[in-house]
Amino acid sequence: MAATYRRAAHVAWRRIGDETVCVNLATKEMVGLDPAGGAVLERCAEPRSAGELLSLFAPGAGAEPGALAAFCAELADLGLLVPLADTSGDTAEKPGAEGAIPWGPPRVLWHEPLSAVVNQISPPQQLGNPECGF
Amino acid sequence: MTIPAARPGFALELAGHRFTLRSDDPAWARRIRARYEGFLLSDLPAPKDAFEIEVATGRAVRSADLESELREPFAVSRRADRLQLHGAQFAAEADLALRRASVSGPPFTYPVDALLRQLLAHLLDDGLLIHAALLLDGERQAFVASGPSGCGKSTLAGLLPEQAAADELVAVRLPPAGPPMAYGLPFWKGRPRQAPLAGVHLLRHAPACARTRLDPAAALRRVAPEVLWPAGPEAAVGARLDLLADLIARVPVWDLGFRPHPEVWETIAAEEVA
Numbered sequence: 001m002a003a004t005y006r007r008a009a010h011v012a013w014r015r016i017g018d019e020t021v022c023v024n025l026a027t028k029e030m031v032g033l034d035p036a037g038g039a040v041l042e043r044c045a046e047p048r049s050a051g052e053l054l055s056l057f058a059p060g061a062g063a064e065p066g067a068l069a070a071f072c073a074e075l076a077d078l079g080l081l082v083p084l085a086d087t088s089g090d091t092a093e094k095p096g097a098e099g100a101i102p103w104g105p106p107r108v109l110w111h112e113p114l115s116a117v118v119n120q121i122s123p124p125q126q127l128g129n130p131e132c133g134f
Numbered sequence: 135m136t137i138p139a140a141r142p143g144f145a146l147e148l149a150g151h152r153f154t155l156r157s158d159d160p161a162w163a164r165r166i167r168a169r170y171e172g173f174l175l176s177d178l179p180a181p182k183d184a185f186e187i188e189v190a191t192g193r194a195v196r197s198a199d200l201e202s203e204l205r206e207p208f209a210v211s212r213r214a215d216r217l218q219l220h221g222a223q224f225a226a227e228a229d230l231a232l233r234r235a236s237v238s239g240p241p242f243t244y245p246v247d248a249l250l251r252q253l254l255a256h257l258l259d260d261g262l263l264i265h266a267a268l269l270l271d272g273e274r275q276a277f278v279a280s281g282p283s284g285c286g287k288s289t290l291a292g293l294l295p296e297q298a299a300a301d302e303l304v305a306v307r308l309p310p311a312g313p314p315m316a317y318g319l320p321f322w323k324g325r326p327r328q329a330p331l332a333g334v335h336l337l338r339h340a341p342a343c344a345r346t347r348l349d350p351a352a353a354l355r356r357v358a359p360e361v362l363w364p365a366g367p368e369a370a371v372g373a374r375l376d377l378l379a380d381l382i383a384r385v386p387v388w389d390l391g392f393r394p395h396p397e398v399w400e401t402i403a404a405e406e407v408a
Contacts, residue, residue, distance in 0.1 A: 012371030016379040017350055023363055023371050030358050032351075112359045 005072045005081040007044040015042075019109060027079045028114045037106035040071060047084050061103035071106045078111070145175040145184055147326070148250065149305035149317040151257050152181050155246065157189035162241040169243045173326045183233075185253060189246060190238040195223050210252055212365040217256060219248055230256055247321060254305065254319075255362045256370070261307035261314075262377055263362040266334075267291045268300040268318050268327075269402060275332035276316035277402050278304050279390070280360045285337040286392065291323065293396050300324040303362070306331055308377055314384055333386045335402055340391025343401040353387035354378065 010026040020038025022031040033041060039056050050069035057063040075081040143156030144167050152175065157163040166189065167174070175181070199222065208221035215231040224239025226249040235253065239245035255263050266280035267287040276299075279290050291301035299318030308314045313330040335345065336356045348356070358378060364370045386406060392398040 009368065010366070012368045012375060014372055014375040014379065016354060016375070019351055019354070021354060021358065021375060023358075023375065025363070025366055025368070025371060032355060110355055112355065114359050114361075114363065 003069065003072070004047040004049045004084045005044050005076060006047045006084055007041060008080055008082050011041075011080050013038075013041060022080055023114075024079050029078070030110075030112045030114060031078055031080060031108060032110040034104075034107045034109055036101055036104055037071065037075075037108060039101050040068070040106050041075065041080060044072075044081055056101050057103045058100045063103040064105070067105040074108060078108070145181065146170045146173040147175055148173060148254060148319055149258060149261070149307065149328075151254060152184040153187055153250065153253070154184045155187050155189055157191070159189070159191040159241060162189065162191055165241070166243055166246055169246075170320050172324070173320055185233045185235065185257070187246070187249065188234075188236040190236065191241050192224065192238045195240045199223060208248060210365045212256070212367065217252060217365065219252060221245070221248070224248070226252075228253060251303065251321060251362065252365070256364045258305060258307065259370070259373065260309065260377070261305055262374055262381065263319075264304050264306060264334075264357070265302065265360040265362065266300070266304045267298060267302070268304040268316055268324075269294055269297040269399070270299050270318075270327055270329050271297065271332075271403055273327075273329050275403075276329035277332055278306065278316055278334045279337050279402070280304075280334060280357060281337040282360070286339055286394070287337065288322075289394050290337065290392070290398065293394060294399055297399060298323070298325075299327040306381060308380055308384070314381055331381075331385050333388060333402075333406075334381075335388045335390040338389070338391055339393070341393060343390075343392045343395075343398045345388040345390040345401055347406075348387045348389055350382050350387075353382045356389075357382065357387065 011022055011024055013020055013022040015038055018035055020033040020041060040053055043053060043056060050065045050072055053068050054063050054065060072081055076083050143154050145152060145154045155166055208219055211218050215229055217228040217230060219226040224245035226235060226237035228235035235249060237245050237249045264278055264280055266278045267290050269277045269279060279287055288301045291298035301323050303319050303321040305317040305319055306314055315328055316331040318324040318327045334357060361378060363374060
């Protein structure tokens with residue numbers, strides 16, 4: 001049995017330049033992905049297994065299902081992908097069947113919490129400030 | 135959410151968006167009015183497009199509870215057109231389609247501050263709210279100075295009182311035609327000023343003033359965490375990501391090391407050398 005993953009509904013993302021930038025509204029974090037990682041996230045609009053994701057990559061470049069599976073698990077840990085209950089075996093597709101991304105293990109490039117204070121009132125500006133009623 | 139018949143109140147404008155605030159509590163109404171004084175429109179009746187906010191006084195609370203509330207992020211959620219805020223001591227609910235909201239809590243200004251900030255993040259569909267100070271070179275050009283807490287936003291605004299139009303939160307709107315525009319907001323020491331945005335500086339303390347232009351990827355990584363993103367839906371957040379990418383493509387973003395001295399203005403306002 002192979003795990004399948006679907007992109008989480010609470011994730012907004014855009015490809016900006018070479019990176020895919022994700023805003024995770026549930027965890028209040030931002031994540032930057034390299035082109036291969038962004039392609040994986042984009043393809044997971046529908047449930048996909050690592051084997052199915054092989055088709056994103058150029059043939060003959062050594063795309064590794066194990067690396068894809070590990071990356072999907074990493075994105076699931078970050079809340080970007082949702083692991084689904086598996087009901088079937090993995091359907092391995094041939095590299096290059098759909099895309100021609102040069103193979104390199106997909107990577108998370110950066111990972112930042114959204115500034116908590118952005119969502120909050122600055123306490124030093126409020127506490128003890130008579131204009132705020134304190 | 136039930137909005138009673140019109141009560142006494144006042145209207146204000148933030149980054150081109152108009153709000154009316156009404157309350158049965160005269161003391162609180164006076165306090166809120168004073169809080170937003172520079173941004174007030176003429177007295178009611180308010181413009182027809184104004185977002186109506188009803189303010190109700192909740193129970194009094196201990197100061198220790200208030201301090202705790204101000205230091206903990208409050209919950210923000212959005213489902214369809216309903217926006218809800220929940221703190222330990224206050225609650226607010228807005229209907230973004232009907233353009234109405236209610237807020238209740240202790241009789242301080244922060245519940246209204248919190249609601250207005252969140253409303254702006256959702257209503258500003260052609261722009262972004264950025265955790266930043268705003269510095270103006272008259273009406274000619276504006277500079278956003280951003281970064282995480284402690285980076286020097288308030289320090290910079292305090293050093294440059296003539297130029298400062300905000301020290302915590304700035305609205306940047308990107309009209310289809312014309313340059314991006316930056317707006318001062320009353321969070322905290324803001325003035326109702328606006329000017330074309332000439333650049334974004336990401337602050338850090340340093341022994342001397344010097345700046346380095348960031349490439350788009352680096353700029354994105356550092357500006358994005360300082361945006362006040364709407365609480366959803368995904369499409370609205372995605373649209374703001376597009377706006378952020380557009381902003382970074384249109385204005386230079388700098389890393390600015392500065393020491394607390396007014397000479398930093400010369401660095402900020404310097405023409406870019408090609």
